[in-house]
Amino acid sequence: MRGQRYGALLSGLLLMAAATAARATPTPPTPADPAPPAPLPAPAIARTWPVGTRPAVVRAWEPPATTYARGHRGVDLAAPAGAPVRAVAAGRVSFAGRVAGKGVVSVELTGTGEPPLRTTYEPVRPTVTKDEEVTPGQVIGEVEPTGSHCTVTCVHWGLLRGGTYLDPLSLLPPWLLRRAPSRLLPVLGVPLP
Known part of the structure; x- marks a missing residue:
């Protein structure tokens, strides 16, 4: 009987010691999932809008x-x-082809780093073929009448670096984003023609 009491006492002491140790030893914080690296910004290398001269943005990025x-x-x-x-x-x-019934054109932009930037346009009936080199402003297709997800006919313009989506408007330099052309003010003292 005496052995049972010592055994029970020993078990109780061990449980108390374990509980005290657990309280006294703080658990190290688990490292948070590292945030994905921020994508490299897109350089403002566009020389034209994909459609029109200054089209209305129906839905932004x-x-x-x-x-x-x-x-x-x-x-x-x-x-x-x-x-x-x-x-x-x-x-x-x-x-350049069809994806889920929509015409799509993707262009990998020259000299934009690794991985390179890639622009996408849909719904577009392509007039170019895969591996064709294109220049700024070159026509690559025409807007298809159906297949758009907009309430009006539109072109969805996308921009990716690898698998990361970026704002395609960041490709446009400020002078292309302005609505009205810049105008010079008259010089004081010089009559207007």
Whole structure:
């Protein structure tokens, strides 16, 4: 009986020691998941809008909070059916064909680092072929009358670096984003013609 008491006492002491040790030894914090590296910014290398001279942005870029979250991974530009679609910068056509019933053109832009930037345009009836070199402003297709997700006919313009979506409007230099052309003010003392 005496052995049972010592055994029970020993078990109790061991449990108390373990509980005290657990309270006294703080658990090291678990490292948080490292944030993905910020994508390299897109250089303002575009020389033209994909459609028109200054199309209305029907829906702006809305980056998703996470890879699979809700968002808008490009911009929608108003454009009538049949309007020409142009490459915004020099590059090589990496895809020209149909995806899920929509015409799509992708252009890998020249000299934009590793991984290179890639622009996408849809719904577009391609007039270029895969591996074709294109220049800024070159027509690469025309707006298809159907297949758009907009309430009006539009072109969805996307920009990716590897698998990361970026705002395609960041490719446009400030002078292309302005609505009105710059105007010089008259010089004081000089009469207007």
